[in-house]
Amino acid sequence: MSHTLLHPARVIALGETMLMLAPPGHELLEHSREFITYIGGSEANVAVGLERLGIHAGWIGKLPRNALGRKVVNGIRAYGVDTSGVVWSDTGRVGTFYVEWGADPRPIRTIYDRAYSAATTLTVDELDWTYIAQAEWLHLTGITPALSATCRQSTMDIVRQARALGIHVSFDLNYRSLLWTPDEARAAWVEIVPYVNLLIAAETDAALLLDASLPRETLATRLFNTYHPDAVVLTCGSNGSIAYNGVQTYCEPSHMFHIVNRLGAGDAFDAGLLYGLLTADLQTGLAYGNAMAALKMTIPQNLPLIEKTDVLRLLSGDTPYLMR
Amino acid sequence: MSHTLLHPARVIALGETMLMLAPPGHELLEHSREFITYIGGSEANVAVGLERLGIHAGWIGKLPRNALGRKVVNGIRAYGVDTSGVVWSDTGRVGTFYVEWGADPRPIRTIYDRAYSAATTLTVDELDWTYIAQAEWLHLTGITPALSATCRQSTMDIVRQARALGIHVSFDLNYRSLLWTPDEARAAWVEIVPYVNLLIAAETDAALLLDASLPRETLATRLFNTYHPDAVVLTCGSNGSIAYNGVQTYCEPSHMFHIVNRLGAGDAFDAGLLYGLLTADLQTGLAYGNAMAALKMTIPQNLPLIEKTDVLRLLSGDTPYLMR
Amino acid sequence: MSHTLLHPARVIALGETMLMLAPPGHELLEHSREFITYIGGSEANVAVGLERLGIHAGWIGKLPRNALGRKVVNGIRAYGVDTSGVVWSDTGRVGTFYVEWGADPRPIRTIYDRAYSAATTLTVDELDWTYIAQAEWLHLTGITPALSATCRQSTMDIVRQARALGIHVSFDLNYRSLLWTPDEARAAWVEIVPYVNLLIAAETDAALLLDASLPRETLATRLFNTYHPDAVVLTCGSNGSIAYNGVQTYCEPSHMFHIVNRLGAGDAFDAGLLYGLLTADLQTGLAYGNAMAALKMTIPQNLPLIEKTDVLRLLSGDTPYLMR
Amino acid sequence: MSHTLLHPARVIALGETMLMLAPPGHELLEHSREFITYIGGSEANVAVGLERLGIHAGWIGKLPRNALGRKVVNGIRAYGVDTSGVVWSDTGRVGTFYVEWGADPRPIRTIYDRAYSAATTLTVDELDWTYIAQAEWLHLTGITPALSATCRQSTMDIVRQARALGIHVSFDLNYRSLLWTPDEARAAWVEIVPYVNLLIAAETDAALLLDASLPRETLATRLFNTYHPDAVVLTCGSNGSIAYNGVQTYCEPSHMFHIVNRLGAGDAFDAGLLYGLLTADLQTGLAYGNAMAALKMTIPQNLPLIEKTDVLRLLSGDTPYLMR
Amino acid sequence: MSHTLLHPARVIALGETMLMLAPPGHELLEHSREFITYIGGSEANVAVGLERLGIHAGWIGKLPRNALGRKVVNGIRAYGVDTSGVVWSDTGRVGTFYVEWGADPRPIRTIYDRAYSAATTLTVDELDWTYIAQAEWLHLTGITPALSATCRQSTMDIVRQARALGIHVSFDLNYRSLLWTPDEARAAWVEIVPYVNLLIAAETDAALLLDASLPRETLATRLFNTYHPDAVVLTCGSNGSIAYNGVQTYCEPSHMFHIVNRLGAGDAFDAGLLYGLLTADLQTGLAYGNAMAALKMTIPQNLPLIEKTDVLRLLSGDTPYLMR
């Protein structure tokens, strides 16, 4: 079959996608009559972001075989992501979480209800490695090892297996304080990170991994020198992002934006970063990452349903509308 | 304090209340953009039904101390039910379930996601027995012992303790096939039912308890003779309801209705039954029960938010509107 | 009955609660297809605010015995407020008002439709004084005497009766220009304020009572010296709040916030103030009041459905989210 | 100005139009988070119905000069009805009423909140008789004299003035039990009906006017012989409608329908009747009336927003869809 | 690449999918404030139906490269249908149509606004025949040749090309009176049908093609004998469906159902028919077709988002819920 339309995914993102439930607007979880349903998962966000930019991506997770499991998969493949690698389970639940959007000084509030999900039981042997082997790149995050002891082991197994197959591995630390302590996270990460090609971290998570509060350039350099990835990328909120590849430090400033939904901005960055890397270079990756992150802030869904023309316009410096 | 306004609940209903999530109208769980939130719990339904008829009721359950736990309690005390006996927990989750309403021949579909809820960990010692002792009547259902081994033990303990305190106990078998097998249910019920004053059962559940398919009058008699409650009441869907108290068999026909939400109709019956019993007699109980069940079918919520005047009108035979 | 669960309300707030109808978002009353229903009443807001902070409160009003009257009561007792003192009427209507939220420079617009409500006919004799006598504190506002001649008389009667029973009385002037003129208000207030323990006023209302435009410290001092309450508290918008108790002037700055619904911010302040006073002192009262007022601005309802943890976080100076 | 586009209304309907508020679907007034807004007024319904059939109509009422008053007028003139005769008031309120749709055996429930509306103060002198004099026909209902003593007098004055100007008057008894007693209604009607050209009544209202339970043909005849209108028309629900003009009795059967909103069906009948009379004869009037009434049942609004092609199809006997 | 996950579609359905806009519930196009968006296309419905039953399907259409074009594609591939064969255009519009659901005797009303859509310009050369050649079966309908002269020619070209490649062709006549006259349809169909393996038609469309009103068995036989397909299948509404394959006539009765959305029931039948044929035989195809059609009636979307377990339950005769 030489036909290119059924081409395999170039990048595969693996990790739990949950059902997220949130009241509309500024309403309260305690009071709202209805919850809007969202698809919530860092890795699926990255896969969708890559599709929007034109790189075919796949997403893998483990889900129960029911209407809610299908709801998650439908919500991802609707945007072109290949989901044929999903592991379907006859037991377990779909992980859920509740979000109340807040308004200053009332904080955004999250209630996790994700324990015992099917995703927490995923093992390396359940995956279709023939399928994964077709990909060039595998993207994981630090959320997966935090889900369960099983998942911590699986993450290690998956990373090793991928590298053994010659697949590039990117890993975004993505610390989740509701899932584990800093010490637990660090203990898991230090075992995984040595196998990673591209290490991505929010500045605070980088400091957590190194257990040291340092200037961001120092964090990047030290992570590179300690774990020897191909590159380290740090996101620094309104201070933009930086990267270090052992040769040079790259910087890109961030963009201004109106916040509609801040969830998934880091994942949109990752998608832009991978796109830039796969089609050009690290500098381009930071630029696309920052543009994707800014545009994501304006999208009501967690998925970065961004139009590539808007990214290009932002990269070109054309911002005709006043910030308001 | 002789003031009667802060009078204690006359009837207390004890059992899990969950957060129910359902798409609007005929929408699918798999497709719907939003879920309407409901309060779902058989015993809380009974408590609200009693309040609507003018008998002060309390509801007891165990809930985590967060916005979703408060959502459940708010949704019950809004209708006057006393919730001061609720057991608040710092751990555990709110049990949830998803409902898709269906349309013939597409069935109503339920996805339970209630495992590991705070309610499954309730023990007899966590209850405030001084509070319960103020009540005249305690209502329980066969759902509670089905929730967990802990709850099966707690149900026995609670029933014994209540009787020891001189409180009347009603028990509605309420078999739930998604929670346990018929054999498991029967094994638990036969230990509980001997302590029960008023045994209530759907006709099919009565047959399940007796492990015998019999005419409904025989079911009622045999249950009475086997377990010696004060009375046995059977609900028989469109065939109305019957009761047997060792002396006489009572019957009441059912009413016609337009179905808006069929969930909670049995609980509404229980509320009407208890109201009739507490204010008059068994015959009256059946009559109020059937009227409450029919009116409940027309209420969008699971809670029987019925106006007493509508019950009285129905009991008087005044049905000015054609069934359509 | 020594049981503490059925403890009486420590603070009782008395005053009309209405049905408020408002189009969603920025929609116009003239154009909107639907109106969102709210519960609107200054005193009920205070009662709910106290419950959120952990002080059991009661609310008293007069309502017709119909679905709309129940709607109002349900909306208050859902949050734990004791409503057993409500006066139910077989005649009269539920007061209503319509609100259009506006957007600068289009003002928020209110259409009052509250004349002839059941609440305008409340008399002192209709109240259950045995019930009220269980409370430590009674909170009233200057809206009540503005409702009708009957209510003006009732307010005087109630304040006198409460003081005679040893109950502390707080009174928030709450001038409403749609209900009466400044002169009418002043004439009524000067009769009531001498019986008040805690006088609360927006700075502009204090000036109206004294018929003098003065610096706020002077307003507070002069009110104290004229009417001899235990303390005078003035709210000054973005300038925070001050208090004077004959000994010392206390000040607390206000907080920044994103406005979701500005209605009820003053009532949330009152709840925080009473909480601080009842559990600590006047300075604490101002601090809690300002925090409650800021958080209220972010709540879509008029009721201050605030989480106490958010108040504590704000008081601790922990504001991790940038104002946006 | 000979231009026919600005032609005067051929029929004018005069009577109060209110703001109606109703929960969506089967929701309860007591529980629903939102109310859908409707325009509710028997006479305005007739005017809109006439416009749909192609006869230019005007509507006159009295409303306060605010957003809610404009909401009522906008909702009527949107369908082409001329509202330039409306009397605007600087005082008074818009009459309102609340409707809960019900579901068998739960009845449709109405809470009137229309006392003290601006409409209750309308007098004959406030009307622009030059404007009215341009019309050929004036339509009134028995609701207007029920609103207030002022309105009872005004109705008499208006009917007399219209007849003096040579305008035909139709009057639909439209008894409203929430507004007055049968005796009060009869006392008012017997003064008005002698001035009426076309008397329209539901069968039960005809019996009420005559204070006699009689066969419908007898009711029609006796009304004709007692009050000497040009014709008497009786609507008899599923039994269709009949008319008597002193010469002959006319009958038309009713149609089957699926009920979406039953409010305004009688008014739609009146519009069809007037259309038939004005363009053909009494028999045609009954036929159009019955078709309009059936189609109205399927319209969510109270206004009969019917397409004339659907009326013609129904009159032609072409009903391709099975009743379901 | 031997991996089966990226297997090609077994059946490809080709034809326009439009954006459908419809007011919620019984609301009117003329009055409704909002329109719900749907995906509307007979062939896409068939593809989705096949996926639900477990047969991988593809859909091909021509769409403009904008947000609305993506909306259509997202709405199809969300359910697993392969859309990689879609022809994207830089010009042209997305075809739209408006639907008002109606209520007896008010008919369902459709306003087509599909002229000049991108789909009307599709030519055989724009298709990726390497992609299509991977499929076993191609499904088309009589809507496509009705769209434009271009499409009439394309349909002929596509059918011939498919047969030349050894692909089976099914064709559902699907007469659309808003697109062409009976004579125009017949003229086009007689050129296409000779190339068809499976001819599917509603009974009335079969009569239109033969220009003869005949018993359904005769229609089937005569169509078979005239055009020599492998089989002819006729759908007869509540009379079920029949098939004739030159050897035998097959019949299956229809099921009862509650109508939520009748659009797409015929397409759901086609999906069930093809599933039965591809996995078993003609008799099975009729049975699955009738079950799919009945279940489709209960789905709010046009797409047959049916659960296969519901089909199996219906085929097994297990219908536990009373028709209501």
Place this chain on the structure above:
Amino acid sequence: MSHTLLHPARVIALGETMLMLAPPGHELLEHSREFITYIGGSEANVAVGLERLGIHAGWIGKLPRNALGRKVVNGIRAYGVDTSGVVWSDTGRVGTFYVEWGADPRPIRTIYDRAYSAATTLTVDELDWTYIAQAEWLHLTGITPALSATCRQSTMDIVRQARALGIHVSFDLNYRSLLWTPDEARAAWVEIVPYVNLLIAAETDAALLLDASLPRETLATRLFNTYHPDAVVLTCGSNGSIAYNGVQTYCEPSHMFHIVNRLGAGDAFDAGLLYGLLTADLQTGLAYGNAMAALKMTIPQNLPLIEKTDVLRLLSGDTPYLMR
């Protein structure tokens, strides 16, 4: 008929009004489940704005005789605008466009779907010139000649005919880049503008007409000297507006506002300008125009549903609410 109630429109605005469809809030066209329906047309906006200020206006367009055509007309005459001059067509479609509101840096996005609308076929002979001749003023925009070759000719014909009848003509250039190129626009405008009494243009459109980037005062002067209208008015966004009448240059600053819907702000300006001119002078026109434009920004609809009291308050400098 001397009666003033049926007075003719003083100003008539002529031009296409479309059906606009937009997702709620920040939702995406590609993702949103529903579209809110709006009426969208520059000239209709002007007519409604004039009615709000108290000047009777008419609107003329050409629409198909179906539910969507009526939807457009209902949406305009609801606010008192006379629509009796509308040209109804038995063919053609209602022009539509889709709007996605955006959020910085994601732009507002418009998809035009207006080709082949009935409005594009309007000719001068289809208009009722007796009706138009009753008006004092005719308002047109540069959108009309951009719609089709037919419309370009019609615009010229209409402008000439109006002037021949002694009607004042205002023309707002309103360049639409999705409809034609700058060169095409300029070519059409230079033929029309010489017949215009009042030329209105955004600063950028003025530059486009003159094909020269110049200071705004110079643009105004040069336009005046080139085309000899009675006055030239330029709108300059946050820089306010200016006017030149050959004698003097007038300026008015703009107001601050919170943007709810920016569409139609220029049309609201035009309405304010015409009101000022017709009731006072050019300076007053600029002041009303700027106030109307600012208030329009806060209205969810495109129609300037502004209350005149808000305009007067803004003109008086009374802005009690802080900009937030």
